[in-house]
Amino acid sequence: MNGFKVFSFMIFMMLLKPIMAQEYSFLEEIAQYREEQNAEFLNPDKSPLTPKERVEFKGHEFFEADEAYRVYARFEATPNDRPFPLGTSKGGTQLYKRIGILHFELKGKPYTLEAYLQVQRFRIPNQKPIVFLPLVDKTTGDTTYGGGRYMHYEGIPEGAEWVIDFNKLYNPYCAYSDKYECPMVPEPNHLPIAIEAGIKGS
Numbered sequence: 001m002n003g004f005k006v007f008s009f010m011i012f013m014m015l016l017k018p019i020m021a022q023e024y025s026f027l028e029e030i031a032q033y034r035e036e037q038n039a040e041f042l043n044p045d046k047s048p049l050t051p052k053e054r055v056e057f058k059g060h061e062f063f064e065a066d067e068a069y070r071v072y073a074r075f076e077a078t079p080n081d082r083p084f085p086l087g088t089s090k091g092g093t094q095l096y097k098r099i100g101i102l103h104f105e106l107k108g109k110p111y112t113l114e115a116y117l118q119v120q121r122f123r124i125p126n127q128k129p130i131v132f133l134p135l136v137d138k139t140t141g142d143t144t145y146g147g148g149r150y151m152h153y154e155g156i157p158e159g160a161e162w163v164i165d166f167n168k169l170y171n172p173y174c175a176y177s178d179k180y181e182c183p184m185v186p187e188p189n190h191l192p193i194a195i196e197a198g199i200k201g202s
Contacts, residue, residue: 030065030167037170037199048173048180061200069166069197073104075115075157083119089147089174089182095119096183099131099156104164106193113164114188128155133164134185138194145175145202148185169198176202 038059041047047054077100085093096116103112116132131153140148149169153162172182 026067026070027065033168034060034062048176050177053176063167063196063198063200065167066197068107069195071104071106071164071166073102073113073162073164075160075162076101076103086116086186087184089172089180089184092181094181094183096132102133102162102164109193111191111193112188113191114186116186118183130154131156132183134183134189135169135195136185136190138192139196143196143200144169144198145171147172147175147182148189149198166195166197169195171199171202 038057041049041057041060042054044051044054049057078098081098083095083097086096087093096118098114099117100115101112102115103110105111113133113135116134117129118132133151133153134148135151136148137144140146150172151164151166151169157163173180174182
């Protein structure tokens with residue numbers, strides 16, 4: 001290998017290392033997140049499973065981690081929106097407020113998701129608001145839970161650029177037990193594509 005080829009190879013490896021490190025960091029993050037999800041379902045204080053189901057629980061089934069499903073979104077605040085009753089899995093309603101619209105691209109096409117706050121929780125003093133990001137997609141009722149899947153943020157992210165990581169999609173607790181009451185996914189968050197990321201069917 002002549003000097004020029006050696007130099008070119010060294011430059012290539014120098015450029016490749018940060019990319020490999022970034023990919024490894026992403027995979028580590030998702031692996032840790034999934035371990036935490038599985039651990040929660042084994043914790044009797046947090047799990048929606050019965051004691052017998054916890055003994056039999058071998059871990060969730062997930063789609064393969066894919067960084068293409070981690071996207072940046074532009075947050076468009078909607079401060080003038082009023083609270084609205086959102087239907088639940090038990091036929092009741094819970095009060096939510098849309099706080100904004102997330103504009104993003106996935107696989108080269110533009111989409112939007114609406115972000116919500118549960119009004120009652122938002123008013124609890126000294127407690128971080130939970131930003132609720134539910135969705136239905138083309139996998140719903142097929143390879144994923146029929147009621148849709150959820151994501152959330154603990155606290156409202158700062159700035160106008162948010163990260164949406166569909167690899168962190170999870171099922172609502174009512175996918176595992178009918179004793180829970182879960183909010184339904186509003187129509188604006190029904191995506192016309194298959195999100196093959198995150199958790200699979202319950």
